[in-house]
Amino acid sequence: MNTYERLQEEACEDGIEVVDYTFESDRIKGLYCDGVVAIKKDMDSTQKACTLAEEMGHHHTSVGKIIDMESAQNRKQERQARLWAYNKQIGLQGLIRAYEAGCQNRYEVAEYLEVTNEFLAECIECYRQKYGVGTTVDNYYIMFIPYLAVGKIE
Numbered sequence: 001m002n003t004y005e006r007l008q009e010e011a012c013e014d015g016i017e018v019v020d021y022t023f024e025s026d027r028i029k030g031l032y033c034d035g036v037v038a039i040k041k042d043m044d045s046t047q048k049a050c051t052l053a054e055e056m057g058h059h060h061t062s063v064g065k066i067i068d069m070e071s072a073q074n075r076k077q078e079r080q081a082r083l084w085a086y087n088k089q090i091g092l093q094g095l096i097r098a099y100e101a102g103c104q105n106r107y108e109v110a111e112y113l114e115v116t117n118e119f120l121a122e123c124i125e126c127y128r129q130k131y132g133v134g135t136t137v138d139n140y141y142i143m144f145i146p147y148l149a150v151g152k153i154e
Contacts, residue, residue, distance in 0.1 A: 003089070003114040004049040011037065011052065016059055018052060032058040050089065050119040057084030079126075086123035089115050092137045099140070099150035106148060124148050 001009075011018050021031075021038035029040045030051040037055040039048050061080040090113055098109040110120040127135075127144055134143035136153070143149040 002045050002049070004045040004052065007049055007052045007056065011056055011059075014056070014059065016056065030055045032056075035059070046114055046116055049114065050085070050116050053085035053089045054082055056088070057081035060084055082122070083126055083130075086119075086126055089113065090120065090123045092127075092135070092142060095142055095148070095150055096137060096140050099152075109148070 008018050015035055017036045019036065019038055020041040022041050023038075029043065029047070031038045032055040037052060037059075039051055039055070043051070058077075058081040061077065061084050094113050095109070098112045101112055103109045103112050106120055106124075107117060110117045113120070115123075124144055127142075131142075131144060133145045134141055136142075139153045141151050141153055143151075
């Protein structure tokens with residue numbers, strides 16, 4: 001079972017219906033509304049998983065219609081949904097697991113965690129904004145500036 005299939009199963013358990021959909025705009029990858037997530041049909045399973053995670057984030061964190069990104073409140077809700085997705089799909093522990101698995105660069109980390117390179121880059125930027133230069137988790141230091149690096153603290 002791949003990550004997308006696991007997320008679909010979890011969505012179902014959370015009462016979220018997931019449907020494949022052909023959007024008229026190429027810019028739209030997914031939409032959430034009233035317990036239904038529409039996922040762009042012609043994406044690979046990794047792209048679909050990243051999109052589904054974000055739309056599940058909207059289910060868990062957003063209230064109301066937040067399409068208009070001119071509103072500061074809507075942008076805040078969008079960020080919360082994305083943070084939920086980043087924590088779900090990657091998380092600080094995921095970065096540590098990738099380090100322990102021997103991943104040497106972002107591309108290997110993304111492949112190991114079954115996320116797109118773009119999703120990982122956005123996650124790292126979000127974590128950089130949240131944690132600054134870096135943060136300590138258990139016996140590891142995760143550095144976000146100038147680039148992603150994980151090291152074990154002896």
